[in-house]
Amino acid sequence: MNNLLKTYNFSNFEIVRGNGSYLYTADNKKLLDFSAGVAVNSLGYNHSVVKKTIQEQLKTGITHLSGSQIHLYKYKLSQLLSKESNKGDVFFSNSGAESIEAALKIARNFGSSKGRDEIIAMTSSFHGRTIGALSVGSNKAYKSDIGPVPGKVRFCKFNNSKNLKQLINKKTLAIIIEFIQGDGGINICNKEFAKTIKEICKKRKILLIADEIQGGIGRTGKIFAYKHYGVSPDIITSAKGLGSGIPIGATIVKKEISKNINIGFHGSTFGGGMLQTRIAYNVFKTINKTNFLNSVKSKGILLDKLLNKLHSNYDYIKEIRIKGLMAGIEFKNSQIALKIYKETSNHGLVTTLVKRTTIRITPPLIIKSEELKRGIKIISNCLEKI
Numbered sequence: 001m002n003n004l005l006k007t008y009n010f011s012n013f014e015i016v017r018g019n020g021s022y023l024y025t026a027d028n029k030k031l032l033d034f035s036a037g038v039a040v041n042s043l044g045y046n047h048s049v050v051k052k053t054i055q056e057q058l059k060t061g062i063t064h065l066s067g068s069q070i071h072l073y074k075y076k077l078s079q080l081l082s083k084e085s086n087k088g089d090v091f092f093s094n095s096g097a098e099s100i101e102a103a104l105k106i107a108r109n110f111g112s113s114k115g116r117d118e119i120i121a122m123t124s125s126f127h128g129r130t131i132g133a134l135s136v137g138s139n140k141a142y143k144s145d146i147g148p149v150p151g152k153v154r155f156c157k158f159n160n161s162k163n164l165k166q167l168i169n170k171k172t173l174a175i176i177i178e179f180i181q182g183d184g185g186i187n188i189c190n191k192e193f194a195k196t197i198k199e200i201c202k203k204r205k206i207l208l209i210a211d212e213i214q215g216g217i218g219r220t221g222k223i224f225a226y227k228h229y230g231v232s233p234d235i236i237t238s239a240k241g242l243g244s245g246i247p248i249g250a251t252i253v254k255k256e257i258s259k260n261i262n263i264g265f266h267g268s269t270f271g272g273g274m275l276q277t278r279i280a281y282n283v284f285k286t287i288n289k290t291n292f293l294n295s296v297k298s299k300g301i302l303l304d305k306l307l308n309k310l311h312s313n314y315d316y317i318k319e320i321r322i323k324g325l326m327a328g329i330e331f332k333n334s335q336i337a338l339k340i341y342k343e344t345s346n347h348g349l350v351t352t353l354v355k356r357t358t359i360r361i362t363p364p365l366i367i368k369s370e371e372l373k374r375g376i377k378i379i380s381n382c383l384e385k386i
């Protein structure tokens, strides 16, 4: 028995520790983690960089300082994120949804002087659970019975350039997109759609907001997923893998937009704290190395091969979608998906189920090739059984 609000379908085992790509339960079962706390624990568990940074931070005697107080790693992380993305200015918060809230507020503020207030979001999109973030998320179930969500939002069919062109008008302020959709079932933006977005944004002076919360921080083999597409987003949101388990959100805003933001426009008590920024700085530095990103790419290629072999062996699978270490196995129906999800979980493999039909794979980026093979073998054995 517990007193947790029933917003989740809770697991029936208790996790007590982790190491590398493995989690251990209270009754000493070893679980291979193909989820990483849903694309969060980018460096896995018990990683020396995270541990050492926490120890160093403890020596200062401080974990928190308020938003206006400046400290070294807040500076350094903002410089690093800016340099490695759109050269913009950074607002720090504590989660993905908060980084989206900041992005929406900043975009709407920018549009208000120009008489623009419509945002185009995508079908199958997910941007978080706060009311503002829900306004640009397409899943109606998440917005049921809560009254109106704010903002004028139109939903474009993902990867449909014709539909995008139809929706654009002189009121359009911004397009918000996950270039690799996560909760919507791992859907990969095609190059042609990205090119249309780029052209439209340039021609019609529309802001491009890239949600990099799930697909960013090395997950797809590049530090940000949008970098696969030759676009330069006006606003970028980051969270999840950025702190490798420590809550942090960041909204990176191009200078021509950030220059309009006044003191007091936005804020966050915990955002940009000393502990979080120090950890995120060291995590980002660790991941944003050619060797590290190349290893994600090559493990992604291996995973792609293994998953496609599964697909050719088992008729239950409808489609494999993958970019780097972000993959979805879509099954032909939700009953089979649920069965495989439960069965693999019983055999010690941690994954997540999205859109009811798709097993999502987002392992720690430090996972070993052997561990990927082991996890796919568990899935294959379970498929064999049914």
Ligand SMILES: Cc1ncc(COP(=O)(O)O)c(C=O)c1O
Pocket: 038, 095, 096, 097, 098, 100, 126, 127, 128, 129, 178, 182, 183, 211, 212, 213, 214, 215, 239, 240
């Ligand atoms: C693409 C994307 N955006 C936003 C969010 C919301 O992040 P958080 O749960 O940290 O608020 C998520 C979380 O899954 C996400 O995947």
